[in-house]
Amino acid sequence: MADITDSELLIRAVLVFGWLLLLFLAERCWPYADRSKEQTAPSVGKAFRGQIFAPRIGRNLGLWFCNTLLSPLVVLPLTYWATALPWGWREGGVSGSGGLLFDLVLLDFLIYWWHRLNHELPFLWRFHEVHHLDNTLDSTSALRFHFGEVLLSALMRVVFIILLDIPLFSVFLFEILLLLATIFHHSNLRLPSFLERYLSWIIVTPSIHWVHHHALRSDTDSNYSTILSLWDRIFGSRSDTARFTGMPIGVEGFSDKSLPALLLRPFREKEKGG
Numbered sequence: 001m002a003d004i005t006d007s008e009l010l011i012r013a014v015l016v017f018g019w020l021l022l023l024f025l026a027e028r029c030w031p032y033a034d035r036s037k038e039q040t041a042p043s044v045g046k047a048f049r050g051q052i053f054a055p056r057i058g059r060n061l062g063l064w065f066c067n068t069l070l071s072p073l074v075v076l077p078l079t080y081w082a083t084a085l086p087w088g089w090r091e092g093g094v095s096g097s098g099g100l101l102f103d104l105v106l107l108d109f110l111i112y113w114w115h116r117l118n119h120e121l122p123f124l125w126r127f128h129e130v131h132h133l134d135n136t137l138d139s140t141s142a143l144r145f146h147f148g149e150v151l152l153s154a155l156m157r158v159v160f161i162i163l164l165d166i167p168l169f170s171v172f173l174f175e176i177l178l179l180l181a182t183i184f185h186h187s188n189l190r191l192p193s194f195l196e197r198y199l200s201w202i203i204v205t206p207s208i209h210w211v212h213h214h215a216l217r218s219d220t221d222s223n224y225s226t227i228l229s230l231w232d233r234i235f236g237s238r239s240d241t242a243r244f245t246g247m248p249i250g251v252e253g254f255s256d257k258s259l260p261a262l263l264l265r266p267f268r269e270k271e272k273g274g
Ligand SMILES: [Zn+2]
Pocket: 115, 119, 128, 132, 212
């Protein structure tokens, strides 16, 4: 199969950046949790600017920048290599639009279990914890992943692409849906409650995913779904906690760190409260 073309990569970039910018502005105009009181700025204008230029946003963008460098160097070549292997056992089997839908649901199922393993295996948690140390949530939290987690995810994905003979286009489309969904469910956008309720039966909404970021370990270790919300209901990992506006966000017993400290954190021994 041919590689993804430059124009397809451009479409992906425009879609993802457009969605990120839209939600970044929307969540500041219609926020669920009011962050302006967290700023010491004396005026509304300064408070608004404070939400845009907050240090945590710089940390999230810094981590994202590292991952943006890794994508063309490691993640994309690995994906191209894995999808080009001449297994072909899916030919004439699960193919066409039905096959594409099957692949998207299958990849979402795999991401559920990968995310769950990131919480249950201490080695993986070292890297995934960096994502959870964000003490506030908004669309930029979706960009905040340690490069080690991105590399480990890429390796895991290669194994399943090879085993399950998943076509490149399915992986490419899933990546776009994954990014759009991740930006959405981390956002601080206040949705009408009826819309949030109905959407949450099908997809992961902010009210579901924010509970996953609740600084209470029993809630952090729940609500693992990424796109479809059914996996937590099927595998018994859905939290009973309802999101509330003053809900503390982060990792219970730990505080957020500077960008260099976050990059080094998985490789260091840490103490409670560190
Ligand atoms: Zn998590």
